Amino acid sequence: MNERYNPKEIESKWQKYWTENNAFKTELNRQRPEYYVLEMFPYPSGNLHMGHVRNYSIGDVIARFKSMQGYNVLHPMGWDSFGMPAENAAIKHGVHPAEWTWENIANMRRQQQELGLSYDWDREVATCHPDYYRWTQWLFLLFVERGLAYKKKAAVNWCNECNTVLANEQVIDGACWRCDSVVVKKELEQWFFKITDYADRLLNDLSELKGWPERVKTMQENWIGRSEGAEFSFAVAGSKEKIAVYTTRHDTAFGVSYVVLAPEHKLVEKLIAGKDNAGEIRQFVDKVRNMSEISRTSSEFEKEGIFTGAYAINPFTGQEVPIWVANYVLVEYGTGAVMGVPAHDERDWQFANKYNLTKKIVVQPEGQELALDTMEGAYSGDGIMVNSGQFSGMKSEAGKVAIAKWLEEQGYGKRHVNYRLRDWLVSRQRYWGAPIPLINCADCGSVPVPKEQLPVLLPENVNFAAGSVSPLAKVEEFVNCTCPKCGGPAKRETDTMDTFICSSWYYMRYADPKNTNLPFDSSKADYWAPVDQYIGGIEHAILHLLYSRFFTKVLKDAGLVNVNEPFKNLLTQGMVIKDGSKMSKSKGNVVSPEEIIAKYGADTARLFILFAAPPERDLEWNDQGVEGSYRFLGRLWRIVDHYASFMAGEESGYDNSTLSKEERNLRRVLHATIKKVTEDIGDRFNFNTAISSIMELVNAMYTAKDQNLAVNPGLVRELVSSLLCLLAPFAPHITEELWSETIGQGSVHKHIWPVFDEDAIKLEEVEIVVQINGKVREKIVVSAALTPKELEEKVLEQEKVQVLIHEKQVIKVIAIAGKLVNIVVR
Numbered sequence: 001m002n003e004r005y006n007p008k009e010i011e012s013k014w015q016k017y018w019t020e021n022n023a024f025k026t027e028l029n030r031q032r033p034e035y036y037v038l039e040m041f042p043y044p045s046g047n048l049h050m051g052h053v054r055n056y057s058i059g060d061v062i063a064r065f066k067s068m069q070g071y072n073v074l075h076p077m078g079w080d081s082f083g084m085p086a087e088n089a090a091i092k093h094g095v096h097p098a099e100w101t102w103e104n105i106a107n108m109r110r111q112q113q114e115l116g117l118s119y120d121w122d123r124e125v126a127t128c129h130p131d132y133y134r135w136t137q138w139l140f141l142l143f144v145e146r147g148l149a150y151k152k153k154a155a156v157n158w159c160n161e162c163n164t165v166l167a168n169e170q171v172i173d174g175a176c177w178r179c180d181s182v183v184v185k186k187e188l189e190q191w192f193f194k195i196t197d198y199a200d201r202l203l204n205d206l207s208e209l210k211g212w213p214e215r216v217k218t219m220q221e222n223w224i225g226r227s228e229g230a231e232f233s234f235a236v237a238g239s240k241e242k243i244a245v246y247t248t249r250h251d252t253a254f255g256v257s258y259v260v261l262a263p264e265h266k267l268v269e270k271l272i273a274g275k276d277n278a279g280e281i282r283q284f285v286d287k288v289r290n291m292s293e294i295s296r297t298s299s300e301f302e303k304e305g306i307f308t309g310a311y312a313i314n315p316f317t318g319q320e321v322p323i324w325v326a327n328y329v330l331v332e333y334g335t336g337a338v339m340g341v342p343a344h345d346e347r348d349w350q351f352a353n354k355y356n357l358t359k360k361i362v363v364q365p366e367g368q369e370l371a372l373d374t375m376e377g378a379y380s381g382d383g384i385m386v387n388s389g390q391f392s393g394m395k396s397e398a399g400k401v402a403i404a405k406w407l408e409e410q411g412y413g414k415r416h417v418n419y420r421l422r423d424w425l426v427s428r429q430r431y432w433g434a435p436i437p438l439i440n441c442a443d444c445g446s447v448p449v450p451k452e453q454l455p456v457l458l459p460e461n462v463n464f465a466a467g468s469v470s471p472l473a474k475v476e477e478f479v480n481c482t483c484p485k486c487g488g489p490a491k492r493e494t495d496t497m498d499t500f501i502c503s504s505w506y507y508m509r510y511a512d513p514k515n516t517n518l519p520f521d522s523s524k525a526d527y528w529a530p531v532d533q534y535i536g537g538i539e540h541a542i543l544h545l546l547y548s549r550f551f552t553k554v555l556k557d558a559g560l561v562n563v564n565e566p567f568k569n570l571l572t573q574g575m576v577i578k579d580g581s582k583m584s585k586s587k588g589n590v591v592s593p594e595e596i597i598a599k600y601g602a603d604t605a606r607l608f609i610l611f612a613a614p615p616e617r618d619l620e621w622n623d624q625g626v627e628g629s630y631r632f633l634g635r636l637w638r639i640v641d642h643y644a645s646f647m648a649g650e651e652s653g654y655d656n657s658t659l660s661k662e663e664r665n666l667r668r669v670l671h672a673t674i675k676k677v678t679e680d681i682g683d684r685f686n687f688n689t690a691i692s693s694i695m696e697l698v699n700a701m702y703t704a705k706d707q708n709l710a711v712n713p714g715l716v717r718e719l720v721s722s723l724l725c726l727l728a729p730f731a732p733h734i735t736e737e738l739w740s741e742t743i744g745q746g747s748v749h750k751h752i753w754p755v756f757d758e759d760a761i762k763l764e765e766v767e768i769v770v771q772i773n774g775k776v777r778e779k780i781v782v783s784a785a786l787t788p789k790e791l792e793e794k795v796l797e798q799e800k801v802q803v804l805i806h807e808k809q810v811i812k813v814i815a816i817a818g819k820l821v822n823i824v825v826r
Contacts, residue, residue: 001644001741005637007601010737015113023747024118026074028527035071036528037063038507040536040544041078041125044104045085048111050576050583050609050621051537053593057606058573058615058687059535060117064729065681067118068753074528075118076510078125079105082133083499084162084178087432091464097432098460101128111593115602116732118749123513127502132509133434134455135519136502139551141437141448142558148194149426151446155264155289155331156425158186165190167425167498170543174291177543184290185264191436191495193424195550199224202421202549211569213616219541225420230404231335232413234259234312237320241267243312246334246418249344250407251399254388255362257352258340259312260305260324263288264331271310271323281306281325288327296327303328303351315412316389326351332422342378343370349378362387363396424547426498431462431471433496441483441490450484456492470494503544504551507531507566519560526562534567537575545570571685574618576609583621591621603731604630610687610730632695633734636727639701640720644742647717654714656760662709664764666700670719671760673697677726678756687730694726717743722754763818770795771822777804788815795821 018024039059042052063075079101086097093100105126112119125132143149157166161181165188170177195202203224206217229248236243243259261268263285272278284306288296305326312323321340328347329338342352342359352359361370365383382396391399407413427436435456437449449456459478462471472478473494483490505519511528512520530552536544545567552566575582578589596605608629613619656667673693680690701719704711711719721743728735728748739748763784768791770778778801782794792815795801801823808825815821 001641003641005634005734007603007633007733008598011114011116011602011733014733014736015116018116018118019113019121022122023749024075024120025122026072026120028524029072030527032070032072034074034528035066035533036074036531037066037533038074038076038510038531038535040534040540041080041503041506042108043083043085044079044081044101044108046104046107048108048593050591050593053115053605054576054609054615054619055535055537055573056112056115056117057610058571058685059533060115060606060732061610061681061687061729062533062535062685063118064732064749065753068725068728068749068751069682070752074123074510075120076123076125076513077112077117077119077121078123078506078510079108079127080499080503080506081105081126081128082433082496082502084164084430084432087430087464088162090432096460098128101126101432114597115593115606118732123510125506125509125513127434127499127506128432130455130457131516132506133502135509136434136497136505137437137449137454137456138451138519139505140434140497140501141451143193143554144438144448146554146558148197148554149191150194151189151191153187153189154192154425155185156188156190157183158188159183162430164429165425165427167500168422188427188429190425190427191493193426193550195424195547196419196421198550198553199226199419199421201553202546205549205553205564208565209567209570212567213538213570213572216538216541216545216570216572220546223421223542223546225418227418229416229418230400230407230413231416232315232407234314234321234339236267236271236323237311237313239270239310241270243267243323243337244335245337245339246416247339249341250403251382251385251388251391251394251396252341252344252362253314253316253339253403254385254391255341255343255360256314256316256321256339257342257358257360258322258324260326260329260338260340260351261308262329262331262336263325263327265325265329265336268308268325271308275309277306277309281308285325291327296330301328303347303354305351305355307355315410322357324355333420334418343372343375344378344380346378346380360387366395424498424550426501427495428498429470430496431458431464433499434502435472436493436495436497438493439481439483439490440493441486441488443488444483444485444490446493447483447485447490453484470496472496500544500547504547505555507534507548508555508561522560522562525560529561529563530565531567533569533571535571535573538572541572571615573615574613576619576621578621596626600626600630601633601733603633603734607633607691607731611691612688614688615685632698633731635702636698636723636734637738639698639705640724640738640742642705643701643711643716643720646711646713647720647742654712654718656712656715659712659715661764662704662707663712663715664760666704666709666711666719667715667760668763669697669700670722671756674722674726674754674756675761678753681729690726691730694723694730697723697726721751724748725751725754766818768795768818769820770798770801771820772804773824774822777801784818786817788817791815791817791821795823 037059039055063073067073081101086101089100090097157171159166159176159181161179171183176183203226227248229246230250231246233242233244272281305324308323310323311320313320340348342348343361344363359372363383364370364386370379385391385394385399391402404415437456439447441447459475463474464471479491481490481492508520508525512524548566555561581587583590608626612625676693677690680686724735724739735748765781766784767779767781769776792813805825811824813823
């Protein structure tokens with residue numbers, strides 16, 4: 001065994017060995033319990049960053065730990081490889097997206113292998129490979145067959161920088177989620193998935209996700225945004241038109257003083273036609289249409305409006321109220337119109353103040369009486385209805401029920417459930433994505449590509465000139481085809497799919513990645529699914545995670561899987577921070593994993609990033625911390641090297657009852673560490689405290705060495721083998737090397753996880769506190785086995801205690817075994 005720890009040498013050695021021996025290959029094995037651990041697969045941007053290293057190291061610890069515990073572990077990796085960055089790189093550098101992507105994949109795969117990650121590379125998938133996107137197209141057709149995919153013309157989110165549309169979930173604070181450019185609205189024919197059909201199930205089934213962070217579930221709940229209310233109509237004065245509104249506060253309907261339309265509402269143009277200020281209103285409408293939905297609904301955003309000159313009739317009072325157009329109303333939410341009740345809604349209060357609109361109190365808080373001249377803001381709580389005709393005197397909740405019933409009886413409206421969630425817009429006007437497998441025929445309409453003709457391959461000769469249509473639309477040999485239904489000339493759909501479709505089912509493909517007949521074999525998917533532990537960033541809470549849940553429910557309904565949810569447990573790891581900011585090239589604070597590995601080795605990089613902070617917290621990069629992790633591995637190397645020559649026999653082949661007191665104390669530290677590390681990894685993912693415990697064990701071994709303690713050879717073997725097993729998930733290379741040099745049988749990663757001995761961790765002696773009238777006066781070491789009565793007797797016979805209580809009357813003695821004795825005297 002080399003005297004000096006040389007990570008470069010041993011890491012390349014074992015990576016080569018693991019690859020050549022397919023060490024982490026996983027087969028379906030019904031004799032062992034299964035465990036599926038998965039990190040969100042990356043976009044192949046070219047290089048790993050420290051966020052990747054953290055994500056993959058967390059997953060690798062869990063995978064190796066569970067494997068050593070006897071589980072049949074599935075731990076795969078792949079590439080979310082379609083998307084706009086590849087196409088943008090092609091435009092910028094004159095390189096084909098496929099070439100750019102596959103080169104990046106090769107580089108990132110190499111970097112992952114250098115980290116010593118225990119992936120089953122036989123299951124590798126890439127969403128841009130025809131063998132994968134064939135089945136993405138197959139699933140698109142499944143959605144068509146099940147009535148869950150449709151095409152319509154709609155005002156969509158458009159990114160001028162990326163030249164494509166975005167789903168609502170991909171617009172972050174009014175900007176494109178990829179490039180941060182301002183998003184505008186554009187009318188286009190687009191494909192949508194009917195995720196709204198699953199809104200209730202997506203909401204209700206959040207209760208099944210016991211292993212998900214509450215924060216993520218709350219984000220999804222808010223995004224789905226279910227509300228129960230009433231929908232009814234205001235007649236437009238002097239017209240046959242009606243304006244439908246939806247509200248959850250129909251108990252305040254008698255207090256309506258104006259109605260507001262979204263700028264995109266179909267009635268706006270009819271209402272303003274011929275009005276003197278029609279041009280001004282149109283300018284306002286155009287300005288608002290290009291604002292993002294998130295900005296328009298933000299509480300920080302200034303609410304602006306303009307009067308149309310038209311009036312609506314409140315069906316409850318018969319009174320005319322003005323009709324306004326305002327920037328805070330969205331045409332996609334509810335009916336695209338809202339009733340304004342300034343006295344009972346803070347937004348409406350501010351709007352009424354700004355434009356001098358009427359206010360009317362129709363709900364009084366119980367036990368109080370509001371007056372408009374003393375109110376500083378809206379009263380938005382429940383209470384007793386007033387000024388509300390026949391409903392006056394009712395409590396708000398009862399009033400809502402009565403009003404909804406009255407609306408239905410009068411034919412004015414109905415009870416209604418509404419959602420914030422909108423159907424998922426899945427069309428993209430870009431090349432580098434899975435082609436939508438539909439053909440447009442003049443006679444037959446939209447015709448699915450026969451499944452046996454899949455995949456619809458991306459053509460290689462494509463022009464990436466910017467425009468509002470897909471680059472595929474300019475490739476004639478791709479566009480022009482034959483209708484599979486009538487045999488006549490037809491044209492292919494030229495949009496590609498949102499890449500989130502590709503990533504909404506990849507976890508199922510890993511279960512059966514070589515299948516050429518189906519996306520996956522259901523029996524194999526049912527064996528592995530759901531993913532037991534999923535790991536990734538919280539930024540995907542209402543994108544990938546919501547879409548994957550939707551896909552899984554559709555797959556279940558179609559009989560392809562038995563599971564209702566894709567991910568049983570979810571860990572959202574924190575960011576890697578340096579100099580107070582998230583690592584990024586623009587901030588110039590990036591630390592390259594390759595530089596760290598080259599200087600210190602992969603085990604050091606992994607150990608530091610797992611030791612520096614709990615996985616769910618942000619991690620502050622610290623160069624001294626990296627050095628400290630490297631020094632610890634050097635200490636580990638030297639202590640194992642020291643004890644290697646003292647080892648003998650099998651670890652179970654010695655009688656631990658013959659150990660000396662010092663040896664028993666050392667074994668107690670070992671088994672306390674086994675217990676702590678097992679619980680920290682298995683129950684809490686407290687990797688930092690697990691590593692700290694291992695470090696304390698190493699310190700105890702150094703103490704024994706420095707004291708020249710003659711350690712039983714059997715105990716030495718137990719110490720070394722258990723130590724290496726405990727550290728193996730965190731630092732796989734050094735532990736494999738030390739195992740081969742000392743234990744010499746098989747791989748440390750195939751060895752069974754050590755189990756702590758309950759008897760070994762019991763203390764033989766403990767230090768207890770002696771109190772007199774509650775004040776600490778002495779500390780003594782006694783046998784840990786003493787009962788409270790024996791402990792009392794032991795303390796009272798102590799010479800110092802006798803002196804302290806001399807000539808005093810002992811009233812009572814309180815003895816707590818293993819902790820303290822309090823003598824009450826006077």
